[in-house]
Amino acid sequence: MSFPPAPARPVSARSVIRPLVTVVFLWTCVGIATYISLMTMTGQSLDDEALAQAKADRNNFFPWIFLAAAQHVPELVSIAAAVLALVWTIRTRRWIPAVVGLGMILGANFTTQFLKRVLLDKPDFGIQLIVHNSFPSGHTTATATILVTLLLVAPPHLRAKTATWGWVLAAITGMLTVLNGWHRPSDAAAALLIVGGWGVLAVLAIRLADAALARPGARPTDVYRRVRDKMDAHRENLQQREERGDSAYIPPTGSQQRQHGQPSQSHPYQSGIGQPGPRGPGNPRFSTHGPAAASYADAPYSNAPNPQAQQQYPPAGYQQNPYAQYAAPATVTAQQCAHGRAR
Numbered sequence: 311m312s313f314p315p316a317p318a319r320p321v322s323a324r325s326v327i328r329p330l331v332t333v334v335f336l337w338t339c340v341g342i343a344t345y346i347s348l349m350t351m352t353g354q355s356l357d358d359e360a361l362a363q364a365k366a367d368r369n370n371f372f373p374w375i376f377l378a379a380a381q382h383v384p385e386l387v388s389i390a391a392a393v394l395a396l397v398w399t400i401r402t403r404r405w406i407p408a409v410v411g412l413g414m415i416l417g418a419n420f421t422t423q424f425l426k427r428v429l430l431d432k433p434d435f436g437i438q439l440i441v442h443n444s445f446p447s448g449h450t451t452a453t454a455t456i457l458v459t460l461l462l463v464a465p466p467h468l469r470a471k472t473a474t475w476g477w478v479l480a481a482i483t484g485m486l487t488v489l490n491g492w493h494r495p496s497d498a499a500a501a502l503l504i505v506g507g508w509g510v511l512a513v514l515a516i517r518l519a520d521a522a523l524a525r526p527g528a529r530p531t532d533v534y535r536r537v538r539d540k541m542d543a544h545r546e547n548l549q550q551r552e553e554r555g556d557s558a559y560i561p562p563t564g565s566q567q568r569q570h571g572q573p574s575q576s577h578p579y580q581s582g583i584g585q586p587g588p589r590g591p592g593n594p595r596f597s598t599h600g601p602a603a604a605s606y607a608d609a610p611y612s613n614a615p616n617p618q619a620q621q622q623y624p625p626a627g628y629q630q631n632p633y634a635q636y637a638a639p640a641t642v643t644a645q646q647c648a649h650g651r652a653r
Contacts, residue, residue: 321521329514336507340446340500344425347496348432348445355437357494364488372489380490384449384483388456391479395460404463406519410512411459415452418508422451422501446500447484447493454480454505462512480505 347353368377399408425446432443457476464472484498 321518325517326514329510333507333510336503336510340503340507343496343500343503344430344445347494347500348430348443351435351437353496354432354435357496358437360495361488361491365491368489377489380486383486384453387479387483388453391453391456391460391476395456395463398460398465399463402463402465406523407462407512407516408459410515410519411462413515414462414508414512415455415459417511418455418505419448419451421504421508422446422448444493445497446504447487447497448501449487449492450480450484450498450501451505453483454502455508458505458509458512461509462516 345353347357372380395408395411399405426443426448430443430445432445457480461469461472461476480502484502487493487498488495
């Protein structure tokens with residue numbers, strides 16, 4: 311079952327600027343949270359108190375079976391959302407949102423790991439027992455990105471429910487990372503803000519792609535159809551040229567015998583039209599004297615576009631050496647020299 315594609319919305323400057331402003335706002339909040347929770351003693355104290363309180367109260371409020379299941383909730387939610395996203399992608403044929411969602415997953419997780427392992431360095435104020443940086447949360451980022459991808463490929467009539475349950479599950483995953491003692495509250499909050507910014511960029515990319523493909527002849531099927539028509543027309547043109555004989559070639563006299571190892575008896579050095587042949591006085595390409603010079607009169611003119619239009623080459627009246635009349639005699643007598651000076 312496939313759903314008809316939704317009509318593309320016109321893209322204006324306002325529809326592009328507003329999402330970008332939203333992304334800047336969300337990632338500015340990430341920067342503020344980074345400074346407060348990592349670079350200040352107050353932020354580190356609040357984070358450490360929240361983590362210690364969650365570890366102390368979890369055995370009083372939750373049974374052990376719930377705590378055991380909470381260890382695997384992020385992985386289970388991610389796997390279930392990924393399988394459902396794959397099924398919806400195949401059913402709805404929303405390939406562009408699926409590709410954009412995959413890019414969003416890679417971009418958001420790369421951003422989280424880059425901030426955690428390369429860019430940010432938490433100073434040690436002697437407050438927190440765990441000194442290494444865990445900001446932002448990788449578990450929350452991975453689960454939240456898959457849930458946003460599920461929202462991108464969801465059918466139109468299920469998007470509202472998918473959005474509601476997606477953000478609920480993402481928030482629960484963030485709280486469970488704190489309850490399990492993996493991350494502090496600021497880690498999970500920053501991860502959700504990062505994913506929110508990448509989600510807005512994904513929606514903007516899908517809108518731009520839909521607007522570009524909505525133009526006449528811009529869809530991939532139309533492009534493939536045009537390429538196939540050009541290939542068919544080229545193939546048909548080649549077939550028509552072969553039927554007309556445009557590519558026919560008739561070898562000159564004696565060339566068939568030389569191809570089979572039998573040189574011509576009358577002109578042993580005769581070469582085909584347009585072929586250089588061996589250099590020497592008997593080659594008509596490099597000499598106008600000798601017995602092979604007369605072979606041009608016997609060779610048909612095979613460069614004509616049609617075999618029926620062949621004619622003898624060279625044409626009638628062709629002079630082998632047009633400069634022969636200007637050649638000076640071998641000896642000049644004294645009388646001829648004197649006669650020339652007198653003139």
